Amino acid sequence: MSERHVVVGIDGSIISTRAQDAAVEEAVRRSVPLEIVYAVPDLDVAGPLLATSAARVRKSHPELKVRLSAVAADPAEALARKGERAALTVVGTRALGGLASLASRSVARRVVERTRCPLLVVGAGHLPYHARTGDVLLAVETDADIESAVFAHEEAARRGVRLRLVHTPLYGPPVRSVDSLIAATADACVVVIAHHPHGNGHGNGGSHHGQTAHALMYRSRCPVFVVPAGLGAL
Template sequence: MRELPLVVGVDGSEPSLRAVDWAADEAALRGVPLRVVYASLWERYEGAALAADLGKPSEQVRADDIIEGATRRARARHPGLKVSADVLPEEPEYALVREGRHAGALVLGTRGRSGIAELLLGSVSLTVAAHAHCPVIVLRGSHDNQVTPAVRGCVVVGVGEHSDPSAALRFAFEAARRRGVPLEAVRAWRRPAHETTDHPLLSGGPTRVYEEQAAKTLEAALRDAPEDVEVRRRTVEGPARRVLLDASHEADLLVVGARRREGHLGLQLGRVAHAALHHSACPVAVVPERV
């Protein structure tokens, strides 16, 4: 069975070229081809004026330069890597979501060429992560442009309330195995506010109940953990968003799930994935979970 390629979106910015480095490392680690994609309708808004000044079709020249530069960069980083590239004259979010139908994962940077472009690219990353049919990896935080060797030496995955092994967990197992690092599975838990008590002799009981319940959920989710991956189990009291963002400071990759309902047209991310995409201290992999 043919392996699906890894797809990286580029826009000519330095952060997007750093994403090419990261994606090339990941594709080489997986043993799959890398596909570099530039998608834009920029010429509608800026291309005509520049074309008149330069006496040539500026957008096409610009697009070719971006895609050729990114492709050369990937091949120079991994000479044996199979790299293909394409220029798509359409809105990037639509092009990338469609590319995701035939990709093992999508890789995106987080910044554009200017203050306004940063906002636009942030919107693209958010839209793609919320609608893609494959995992979307957004390169946040300090990742040193590399997948291996590991910078912090750990992959972190958030485990939700369902005890069945999830697509996010399976993705995280593979990511840790490929990198040769431990997987830290984190289950956040909270005691309901109506059960809070200030009495020191009463406060410990309910706390233990919810902590034990979180530990059981975590253990059930990890029941099929592969033997060749070191798994560290953590239950932490607090909101899942804060717990996972804290954990991201010690991780090379943070993996979160995003539940998707067929026929639903809005952004399907959830609060945890949304917070991770905006604030994580390391790259974030958003893995769709079909429900």
Template sequence: MSTHVVVGVDGSVPATEAVEWAAADARRRGLDLRLVHVGPQWLHEGDAGHCARALEEAAGRARAVADGVKVTTEVLSGNVVEELIRESAAADALVLGSRGLGGFAGMMVGSVSLAVAGHAAGPVVVVRTAGAAGAAGASGHGTVVVGHDGSDDSRAAMEYAVEQARARHARLHVVSAWQLPVFSPYAVAYSGLVEDVVREEQAAARERVTPWRQANPDLVITDEQPCAHPVSALMDAAATADLVVVGSRGRGGFASAVLGSVGHGVLHHVTCPVAVVRPRQEDRA
């Protein structure tokens, strides 16, 4: 069982926000915090000094946000994406800012964060906004939103979302978006079939949430089954959320949920922190 949260640090403002979010998360869930800075494979003296200063400042900020949380730091060298993916293997979650500088040169949604989220061993949280709700214990909306379609990845996302909602004493809101099959606009005779499809899809989505309610009676779990594109549905729900959780891949309504489609769209358009969750290898067995 993982006992720590890892944060990528480079001294940028988004990375600092990621440190604050992760420190608060570690405190809520009783985990340690590990801060890493990934530099070039061959660090010059000036680069090493920058790395050390970035980590020292980040550690100070983390301790200010979450006094009592064990904070460790380490400078790593090598390829940023590869090193962060390697760190994710032993971490409960990996937290990143949406863009960075220095060791995360060019890091913006669509590059390092997308690459890491698509291949990390567990949850990757991308923190986009300044003062993200709940980052330092501030009151937020009190809601965690999760996209769910019954796939392995969305089940892993549900597990992470349940843990987050419980730690935050928040409501868990489950979004099961789906889209109608394409019918000819002249096929009036299909109107009854369309109504049947709507009822069946909504009933199946509601049924998938029932075991989660039964297994977590201490949580308030609400759900909706919008007939809409998954990105649009999650964007709407995210307007009043402190965290949005999605699986890295899906099926049915989330059939295109690979990074670059739904995950890509959510990371680009949702302004609150977003967690992308892949089932760990032991969970896939």
């Protein structure tokens, strides 16, 4: 699929179904195709789940162009690779404990470290995607977060809602600023934050940036858009 599109990873879980539903809405909102990716060791078992996923999309949005992809690869690597030319990648994650939670959190975290396109993280505790209301929330850590600011502005325009900024100072008390940000997500439809996987450009390795983005991925009360720094240069 050479055109810009939305990519979503599935695995048969309830949270991956929620992620797929969110991906469908984002593809429709952007007027682009959808690619559903199932990364599994045995490709012979991928067919039934992909067929079920496609049927779900056709039932709700028969006009949406859909591509089904079975990949014999690590899920995080597969999604990062598939997302290289995508407008958006979507993944589900769980915030609570347990082996399934650890697995989904590991995939989401590894995707965000590898992806070159914006990532939408949908949590198990979030309201169904279509039921979300409120503003688009932008978490601003430094004045260098240009790409995430532009993305958030465009996202608010697409949704016809206000853009609200929350400043989470890079050099302030990290726990306090993150807790305030998490609280602000309660009445937002989505939150947008920049991610600097290889440092933040301010000489401290980007540790606080990474901590804030990862905290949002697992604790936010609404879906999270993680926007890679340097996105505009790709």
